[in-house]
Amino acid sequence: MLKLYRHLLIPLLTWCLALTVQSQEIKFTAQVDRTTIATGEYVKYTVSLSNSRERFEAPSLGGLVVVQGPFDNSSFTIVNGRMSGSTSRTWVLTATAPGRYTIGPARVRIGNGTIETEAITIEVTKGAATHSDPNASQGQSRDPNLFTTITLSKSKAYVGEQIVATYMLYSRYNSLETTKSDMPKLDGFWAENVELGETNWDPQLSTVNGLQYRTATLKKQVLFPQRPGKLRIAPFVMECVVNRSFFNRGTEVSIRSNSVEVNVSALPSGAPAGFTGAVGELEMVVKADRTQVKVNEAIELTVTYSGKGNLKLMEAPALDLPADLESYDPKVTDRISLSGGGMTGSRSYQYLIIPRHEGDFPLEPITFSYFDTRSNSYRSITGAEMTIAVSPGDGSTATVQRPNRSDVQVLGKDIRYIRTGDLGLRQQGEHLFGSWPWLAGMSTPLLGFLLFLGWRRKREAQRHDVMGTRRKQADRTARKRLNEAELALKSSDRSAFYTALSRSLNGYIGDKFGLGPAQITTANLTERLAGHAGGEALADELMALIAACDMARYAPVEDRPRQQLYDEAAALIGRTEQLVRT
Amino acid sequence: MRKLLTSLLLVLAIPAFTLSGVEADSLVARGERAYAAGDHAAALARFDSARTAFTSPALLYNIGNCHFKLGDIPHAILFYERALKLAPGDPDIRTNLELARQNVVDRVNELPGFTLGSTWSRIRGGRDADQWARRSLWICLALFAVLAAAVAARQRILRRGLLILGGVLLLGTLLSVGFAASRHREVTDDSEAIITSPKVDVRSEPKDGSTVLFVLHKGTKVTILQQQLDWSEVQLANGNVGWMPPATLERI
Numbered sequence: 001m002l003k004l005y006r007h008l009l010i011p012l013l014t015w016c017l018a019l020t021v022q023s024q025e026i027k028f029t030a031q032v033d034r035t036t037i038a039t040g041e042y043v044k045y046t047v048s049l050s051n052s053r054e055r056f057e058a059p060s061l062g063g064l065v066v067v068q069g070p071f072d073n074s075s076f077t078i079v080n081g082r083m084s085g086s087t088s089r090t091w092v093l094t095a096t097a098p099g100r101y102t103i104g105p106a107r108v109r110i111g112n113g114t115i116e117t118e119a120i121t122i123e124v125t126k127g128a129a130t131h132s133d134p135n136a137s138q139g140q141s142r143d144p145n146l147f148t149t150i151t152l153s154k155s156k157a158y159v160g161e162q163i164v165a166t167y168m169l170y171s172r173y174n175s176l177e178t179t180k181s182d183m184p185k186l187d188g189f190w191a192e193n194v195e196l197g198e199t200n201w202d203p204q205l206s207t208v209n210g211l212q213y214r215t216a217t218l219k220k221q222v223l224f225p226q227r228p229g230k231l232r233i234a235p236f237v238m239e240c241v242v243n244r245s246f247f248n249r250g251t252e253v254s255i256r257s258n259s260v261e262v263n264v265s266a267l268p269s270g271a272p273a274g275f276t277g278a279v280g281e282l283e284m285v286v287k288a289d290r291t292q293v294k295v296n297e298a299i300e301l302t303v304t305y306s307g308k309g310n311l312k313l314m315e316a317p318a319l320d321l322p323a324d325l326e327s328y329d330p331k332v333t334d335r336i337s338l339s340g341g342g343m344t345g346s347r348s349y350q351y352l353i354i355p356r357h358e359g360d361f362p363l364e365p366i367t368f369s370y371f372d373t374r375s376n377s378y379r380s381i382t383g384a385e386m387t388i389a390v391s392p393g394d395g396s397t398a399t400v401q402r403p404n405r406s407d408v409q410v411l412g413k414d415i416r417y418i419r420t421g422d423l424g425l426r427q428q429g430e431h432l433f434g435s436w437p438w439l440a441g442m443s444t445p446l447l448g449f450l451l452f453l454g455w456r457r458k459r460e461a462q463r464h465d466v467m468g469t470r471r472k473q474a475d476r477t478a479r480k481r482l483n484e485a486e487l488a489l490k491s492s493d494r495s496a497f498y499t500a501l502s503r504s505l506n507g508y509i510g511d512k513f514g515l516g517p518a519q520i521t522t523a524n525l526t527e528r529l530a531g532h533a534g535g536e537a538l539a540d541e542l543m544a545l546i547a548a549c550d551m552a553r554y555a556p557v558e559d560r561p562r563q564q565l566y567d568e569a570a571a572l573i574g575r576t577e578q579l580v581r582t
Numbered sequence: 583m584r585k586l587l588t589s590l591l592l593v594l595a596i597p598a599f600t601l602s603g604v605e606a607d608s609l610v611a612r613g614e615r616a617y618a619a620g621d622h623a624a625a626l627a628r629f630d631s632a633r634t635a636f637t638s639p640a641l642l643y644n645i646g647n648c649h650f651k652l653g654d655i656p657h658a659i660l661f662y663e664r665a666l667k668l669a670p671g672d673p674d675i676r677t678n679l680e681l682a683r684q685n686v687v688d689r690v691n692e693l694p695g696f697t698l699g700s701t702w703s704r705i706r707g708g709r710d711a712d713q714w715a716r717r718s719l720w721i722c723l724a725l726f727a728v729l730a731a732a733v734a735a736r737q738r739i740l741r742r743g744l745l746i747l748g749g750v751l752l753l754g755t756l757l758s759v760g761f762a763a764s765r766h767r768e769v770t771d772d773s774e775a776i777i778t779s780p781k782v783d784v785r786s787e788p789k790d791g792s793t794v795l796f797v798l799h800k801g802t803k804v805t806i807l808q809q810q811l812d813w814s815e816v817q818l819a820n821g822n823v824g825w826m827p828p829a830t831l832e833r834i
Contacts, residue, residue: 415678418625418647419640420614425606428637432712433766441719442759445726452730 026051027086028108030059030117038125039095039210042067047106047117048088056108061093062101064122065144067211068092094210095124144211145172148218148238148257150184153342156263160279160310161373162342163223163262164194165233170206170213173242175250183219184234188227188264190310194220194338222342224279224310228266235259267371272380274318278370280309286366286383294391299353303330303366303383306346309373311336314347320364324357325388355390362387467514474511478504478573482566489562497562498553501569505546508573512580520546532579542572606632610641617644622651639669646678655685656800660776663803663834667769668711686801706761711769718758725751775816775831777802782831784824788813795824804831 027050037043043064049056058070074087095101100123105116146169153164167183196217205212225231235257244250267279282305289300303317311334321327328351336345355361366383432438481504488497509520513528522543529535545568552558552565613628626648633641646661662679669675728751732744780800786793788810798804804816804826812828 413681415647415650415681416674418614418617418644419674423610423640423644424638425603425610425632425636425641426638426712428633428635431715431766431769433715433762438715438719442722445723449726449730453733456733 026110026115028052028056028106028115028117030103030106030120032103032120032122035121036123036125037095039098041210042092042094043122044090045093045103045120046088046090048086049108050086051084052108052110053085054108054110056089056106058089059106059117060104061091062103063099064093064095064101064103065209065211066091067094093122095122096209098124098126100124146170146176146240146242146253146255148236148255150233150236150257150260152223152233152260152262155261156265157225158265158279158371158373158376159225159228159267160277160313160371161225162280162308162310163225164340164342165221165223165260166217166340167219167221167236167257169216169218169238170208171216171242172211172213175242175244177241177244177250178238179241179252180237180239181218182237184236184259186221186223186233188225188229188231190224190226190313192222192224192312192338192343194222194340196220220340222338223262224313225262225264228264231262231264233260233262268377270378271371272369272378274367274380275369275371275378276315278305278309278314278368279373280307280370281372281374282307282309282368282370284366284368284381284383286386288386288388291386292389292391293355295355295358297354299355299388301351301353301363302348303351304346304348305368308342308344309370311343311345311347316349317366317368319351319366321353322361322363324355324359325361326354326356328352353388355388358390358392360387360389470511470514474508475573475577477511478508479570481507482570482573485566485569489566494562495553497566498549501565502546502549502553505542505549505569505573508576509542509546512576529579535579538572538576538579542576545569545572603636606636610644613644617648617651622648626652637668639665639672639675642668643672643675643678646675646682650678650682655682656776656778657832658682659686659801659803660778660832660834663774663776667834670706683801687799688802706765711765714758714762714765718755718762721751721754721758725755772833773806774834775804775806775814776834777804777826777831779830782826784816784822784826786824788815788825790827792825796822798826803834806831806833 027048030045030047032046033044035043045061047056047059068091070089070091072087072089074085076083076085078084093103100121103120103122105119107114107116109115148170149168151166151168153166157163196219199216199218202215202217206215207213237254237256239252239254241250242253285302285304285306287302287304289302291299293299301319303319305311305314316330316332319327330349330351333348333350334345336343336347363386365385367380368383369378369380371377372379481500485497485500485504488494488500506517506520509515509525510517513525515524515528522539525539525543526536529539532538545565548559548565549569609628609632613625613632616622616628617625626645629641629645629648633645642661642665646658646665649655649661650658659679659682662675662682665675666672666679725748728744728748732741732748735741735744777798777800782798783794784796784798786795798818802818804818807815807817807823809815813825814828814831815823816826816831817823
C-alpha cells in the first residue's frame with residue numbers, strides 16, 4: 001500500500017511541486033510610479049517579467065510621449081542552486097495635453113498561453129506653463145525626436161516693414177548629419193541673410209512640452225514684404241542621417257518644417273509728397289561741414305539716415321541745388337548691421353558741392369518722409385535750413401581770377417506763359433473780308449472818286465458852256481450895242497454914244513475871251529490872241545480904241561469925229577471875229 | 583418773307599443768349615487769375631466758356647496752354663494750330679507748338695518749309711485774320727484820295743507825282759486784297775485735323791474690319807479729304823491716304 005502510495009504520490013507531488021514552482025516563478029507586471037501628473041511632468045512606467053526568457057510585446061502608450069527610454073534591466077539570482085531571473089523595461093513618459101491616458105496591456109506569450117498586464121490609467125492635469133512654442137509643438141507633433149521650425153518675429157506687418165525669420169533645428173538624437181537642406185523660396189519678400197557663422201548646437205538645451213532638445217539656429221533672415229496680402233513661406237525640407245556610429249549605418253530621416261504666413265497690409269493712404277517707400281524707425285540728419293566758403297572751395301554736405309528699417313533700399317535724397325552750385329554724385333557710406341533684431345545702422349550720402357560764383361545761396365531744406373512702424377503713421381523730417389555764403393576767392397588758389405563768362409544755362413523746358421490783358425476778342429465766326437462792311441468800305445472810295453470826277457466834269461462842262469454861249473453871242477451883243485451907239489450918234493447924245501460904244505467893246509472882249517471886266521488888260525488880251533497872226537497888233541488897236549472911248553467919255557476931249565470912232569469899232573470887232581474864227 | 587423774318591429774329595436773339603463782350607472779358611480775367619494760381623482746369627473752363635461766343639489768337643493760345651499744363655497734348659496742339667491759323671507769325675504760339683509736338687509719337691508731320699518762311703508768313707499772316715482786310719480798306723481809300731488829288735492838280739509835276747503814287751497804291755490794294763482773300767480762305771478752311779484718340783487704325787475702306795494700312799497716334803496732324811458715313815478719308819503730310827473711324831479727330 002505504501003509502495004503504491006509511494007509510486008503514486010511521488011509523481012503527483014513532483015507534478016504538484018512543478019506546478020507551484022511554475023506559478024511562483026513566472027511573474028508579469030506593469031507599474032507606474034504615480035498615476036496623476038501635470039503636463040510636462042514625467043511618469044515612470046515599468047513592465048517586469050520574472051522567470052521567463054520570452055520577449056514581451058510593448059504596450060500602446062495611449063498618446064503619451066516617450067521622454068526617455070525604454071531602458072532594459074535584467075537581474076539573475078541563484079537560490080539553492082536554482083537560477084531565477086527577471087527582466088524589466090522602463091519608459092519615462094509625459095503628456096502634452098491634460099486628459100486621461102490609458103497605457104494598454106503588455107503581453108507575453110508563454111507556451112500556449114498569453115499573459116497580459118493590467119492596463120493603467122494616468123490622469124494628466126494642466127501643469128504650469130512651460131516653454132511653449134506653438135511652432136515647436138507643431139513640429140514636435142510630427143516627429144518628437146527631430147524637427148525644424150520657422151519662426152517669424154511678427155505675423156502682421158506693413159509693406160516694407162522688416163520681419164526676422166529664424167530657422168531652428170530641434171533634435172534629441174545624439175548624432176545627426178544633414179545631407180540636404182532646401183531653404184524655402186521667398187515669394188514677395190526682399191530678404192537679407194544674417195551672417196551666423198558656422199552652425200553649432202546651442203549650449204543650452206531647450207524644453208518643448210517637457211522634452212529637452214538640443215537646438216541649433218540654421219539660418220536667420222531679415223525679410224521685407226514687398227506687396228500687401230497674405231504672404232506664405234513654404235516649409236523647408238531637410239534630410240538627415242541619425243544615429244550613425246561606427247557600427248551603425250544610421251537611419252535616414254526626412255523632415256519638413258512648418259509653413260508660416262504673414263499678413264502684409266498696404267501702407268495707409270495719405271502718403272506725404274516725396275515718400276519713396278521707406279518704412280521703419282528712422283531719423284535723418286543733414287549736415288554741412290561749413291557754410292562760409294570762397295569761390296571754388298568745396299563744401300561737404302552729408303545726409304545721414306539712421307535707425308531700423310530697410311536702409312539698403314534707401315534712395316539718395318532729392319537735392320535741389322541752385323544752378324550756380326556744382327555738385328557731384330554722392331558718396332554712399334553704409335554702416336548697416338544685420339542681426340536678430342533686423343537691419344539697423346545708418347546710410348549716409350556725402351555730396352561734394354563747389355560754388356562757382358559768389359553770393360548767398362539758400363539751400364532748400366531736404367524733406368524725408370517715411371512710414372513709422374512705432375506709431376503706424378507717416379512722418380516727415382525736414383532737414384536744417386542753411387545758407388551757403390560764398391565770398392569772392394582771394395586769388396591764392398587760382399592763378400588768374402577772371403569772371404567766368406558762360407552761356408545762360410537752360411535749366412528746364414516749359415511752354416511760354418499765357419497772354420494776359422486785352423486778348424482782342426472778336427465775335428466767333430466773324431470775318432471782315434467779304435463781309436458787307438468790307439465791301440462797302442472797299443467800294444466807297446471808288447464811288448466817291450467817280451462822284452468827284454462826275455462833279456468835276458459837269459462843272460467844267462457848265463463853265464465851258466457859259467463861255468461858249470458868251471463867245472457865240474459876243475458878236476451879236478456887240479452889234480446890238482453898236483446899234484444903240486448909232487442911235488445915240490444920230491440923236492447926237494454924246495454921253496450915251498460913248499457909254500454904248502465902251503460897253504460894246506468891253507462886253508465883246510469879255511465875252512469872247514472869257515474875261516471879267518477887271519481882267520481886260522493889254523497883257524491878258526495879248527496872251528489870248530498870241531496864237532493868231534497879227535493878234536498882238538489887233539490887241540493893241542482894241543486897247544487903244546477902248547482907251548480913246550474912255551477918254552472921250554470922262555473928259556471933254558474928242559480927238560476924232562464920232563462917226564469915225566464908230567466905224568473903227570465896228571471894223572475892229574469884225575476883224576477880231578475873223579481872226580479868232582480862223 | 584417768313585424766312586427773312588426768322589433770320590432777322592435770330593440775329594436779334596443771338597446777343598441775348600450768348601455772352602456780352604464785358605462778360606467775356608471778366609471770364610478771361612478770371613481764367614488768367616486761375617492760371618496764375620496754378621488751377622489750370624478752372625482756367626480752362628473759363629477760357630472755354632469765353633470761346634463759346636468769342637475768339638482770338640491769344641484766347642486760343644491760352645486754351646492751348648491750359649491743355650498742355652493738364653497733360654492733354656493733342657488738344658494743346660489742336661488749339662495752338664487754331665491760334666496759329668489766325669496769327670501765323672506769332673513766336674509764342676510757334677514755340678509752344680514746337681514744344682507740344684515733341685510729345686507726339688508719329689514723326690510724319692515734319693512739314694518742310696514750316697520754319698523757313700517765318701518772316702514772310704509773319705508779314706503775310708498779320709496779327710489776326712482780319713488785318714489784311716483792314717489794310718486793304720485803308721490802302722483803297724488812300725488810292726482814290728490820291729487819284730482825286732491828281733485829277734484836281736493843276737501843275738503837271740504834282741499831277742505826275744500823284745499819279746505814280748496812285749499806281750503804287752493800286753498795286754498795294756490789289757496785293758492786300760489778294761492777301762486778305764487767301765488769309766480768309768486759310769482761316770475758313772477746316773480740312774486739317776488733329777488726332778485726339780490715343781491710337782487710331784487707319785483702314786483702306788470706311789468700315790470696320792477692312793485692312794489696316796497704318797496706325798496713327800494722338801497729336802498727329804492730318805488733312806481730311808472727304809467724309810462718308812462719319813468716316814474720314816485722311817491724308818498724311820507724306821502723302822499716305824486712308825480712312826479713319828468717327829470721333830477720332832478734331833478739325834483745326
